[in-house]
Amino acid sequence: MESALPAAGFLYWVGAGTVAYLALRISYSLFMAFRVWGLGHGPGVGPELGEWAVVTGGTDGIGKSYAEELAKCGMKVVLISRSQDKLNEVSREIREKFKVETKTIAADFASEDIYDKIKTSLEGLKIGVLVNNVGISYEYPEYFLEIPDLDNTIKKMLNVNILSVCKMTHLVLPGMVERSKGVILNISSASGMNPFPLLTIYSATKGFVDFFSQCIHEEYKSKGIFVQSVLPFFVATKMSKIRKPSLTVPTSEAYVKSAMKTVGLKTRTNGYPIHSLMGTIVCMLPSSLYLKLSMYRGKSIRARYLKKAKKN
Numbered sequence: 001m002e003s004a005l006p007a008a009g010f011l012y013w014v015g016a017g018t019v020a021y022l023a024l025r026i027s028y029s030l031f032m033a034f035r036v037w038g039l040g041h042g043p044g045v046g047p048e049l050g051e052w053a054v055v056t057g058g059t060d061g062i063g064k065s066y067a068e069e070l071a072k073c074g075m076k077v078v079l080i081s082r083s084q085d086k087l088n089e090v091s092r093e094i095r096e097k098f099k100v101e102t103k104t105i106a107a108d109f110a111s112e113d114i115y116d117k118i119k120t121s122l123e124g125l126k127i128g129v130l131v132n133n134v135g136i137s138y139e140y141p142e143y144f145l146e147i148p149d150l151d152n153t154i155k156k157m158l159n160v161n162i163l164s165v166c167k168m169t170h171l172v173l174p175g176m177v178e179r180s181k182g183v184i185l186n187i188s189s190a191s192g193m194n195p196f197p198l199l200t201i202y203s204a205t206k207g208f209v210d211f212f213s214q215c216i217h218e219e220y221k222s223k224g225i226f227v228q229s230v231l232p233f234f235v236a237t238k239m240s241k242i243r244k245p246s247l248t249v250p251t252s253e254a255y256v257k258s259a260m261k262t263v264g265l266k267t268r269t270n271g272y273p274i275h276s277l278m279g280t281i282v283c284m285l286p287s288s289l290y291l292k293l294s295m296y297r298g299k300s301i302r303a304r305y306l307k308k309a310k311k312n
């Protein structure tokens with residue numbers, strides 16, 4: 001009986017400590033959410049950082065929306081993607097709508113020999129913002145060994161999702177450091193925060209982007225550089241193949257408008273209020289439960305995709 005009492009006291013303090021810790025974490029998250037999305041603040045970007053913004057994969061989806069938001073802030077925009085026709089069309093739209101200068105570079109980030117051309121095209125530009133947005137995912141969630149053309153997929157996905165982030169940062173960061181200012185926005189994914197089976201290679205590349213962003217921010221924040229890791233859940237774009245936006249699946253325009261409010265305030269963000277809530281819940285789940293749920297989710301999308309493919 002006597003020896004049970006100190007144990008009960010110990011458990012009491014462990015319990016109280018855990019409750020206090022969770023209460024503090026939740027209050028801090030709510031305070032930050034209110035500060036970012038409730039109070040709002042001016043754009044954390046603009047020509048004062050350097051007149052040009054560079055957006056990789058800037059002709060569709062999330063990248064196109066970043067290019068438009070940055071142009072709205074008065075920045076000149078460089079768009080980089082594969083198709084010159086799409087580049088011409090989107091850059092014309094941006095020039096006409098926002099009255100800013102634009103530049104285009106046609107390059108395929110699946111290749112490794114494009115960076116000399118990009119370097120030459122960017123020479124002499126004062127780049128204030130780099131958005132490392134380009135990324136590719138699976139056609140549909142699939143088991144590792146069943147991925148069509150696996151060897152080629154591995155190489156392509158690593159080049160587009162990882163190599164592009166490192167190489168573009170290498171090209172742009174020296175100028176930012178020289179001018180002691182600059183913002184780098186790296187588009188990771190919620191599947192880079194927590195593993196997402198059946199999107200295994202993709203999820204792992206996005207984990208790389210998240211770690212890379214956090215480390216570079218820590219290395220260069222004292223030089224006036226702000227690096228952000230953006231971790232969206234599903235957004236309605238060609239990549240997700242979700243056609244109809246919903247409460248949890250915003251359009252890319254709504255997503256980016258919201259994510260831009262976090263620039264300068266948060267080094268890691270899910271970018272959208274409901275996505276942040278989802279991120280908080282997911283991070284509190286035991287990892288075995290999370291993995292079971294995400295595997296279940298992946299399997300159900302896979303089944304729907306394969307059923308649809310069989311019909312067509």
Ligand SMILES: CC/C=C\C/C=C\C/C=C\C/C=C\C/C=C\CCCC(=O)CC(=O)SCCNC(=O)CCNC(=O)[C@H](O)C(C)(C)COP(=O)(O)OP(=O)(O)OC[C@H]1O[C@@H](n2cnc3c(N)ncnc32)[C@H](O)[C@@H]1OP(=O)(O)O
Pocket residue numbers: 137138139140141189190191196199202232233234239240241242243244246249277278281282290293294297301304305308
């Ligand atoms: C609060 C959270 C609490 C607990 C969570 C617990 C556990 C965690 C579980 C899941 C984790 C959650 C999110 C994942 C994390 C990160 C995701 C990041 C994604 C990312 O980074 C980008 C990608 O890589 S996307 C993956 C690659 N692309 C694909 O796999 C495309 C596959 N999809 C398709 O081919 C088609 O969409 C389809 C065949 C599945 C359906 O097409 P269709 O018949 O044409 O139907 P609709 O497009 O009209 O859609 C109908 C409804 O289905 C929903 N839906 C469609 N696609 C998806 C999808 N990929 N993921 C989720 N939901 C999808 C769509 O919203 C419609 O819903 P309703 O309106 O409700 O009917």
Ligand SMILES: NC(=O)C1=CN([C@@H]2O[C@H](COP(=O)(O)OP(=O)(O)OC[C@H]3O[C@@H](n4cnc5c(N)ncnc54)[C@H](OP(=O)(O)O)[C@@H]3O)[C@@H](O)[C@H]2O)C=CC1
Pocket residue numbers: 056057058059060061062063080081082083086107108109110133134135136137160187188189190231232233234235236237238239240252
């Ligand atoms: N949509 C979603 O649900 C989520 C997306 N993300 C991330 O957001 C980023 C953008 O995704 P999203 O907007 O959905 O993608 P989209 O497929 O809608 O757009 C992709 C853009 O990248 C360009 N692009 C694709 N492949 C290459 C390549 N090899 N070389 C050069 N450019 C290329 C495309 O232009 P073109 O085809 O002309 O080359 C297009 O401009 C990605 O990094 C993705 O991982 C993260 C979480 C969720």
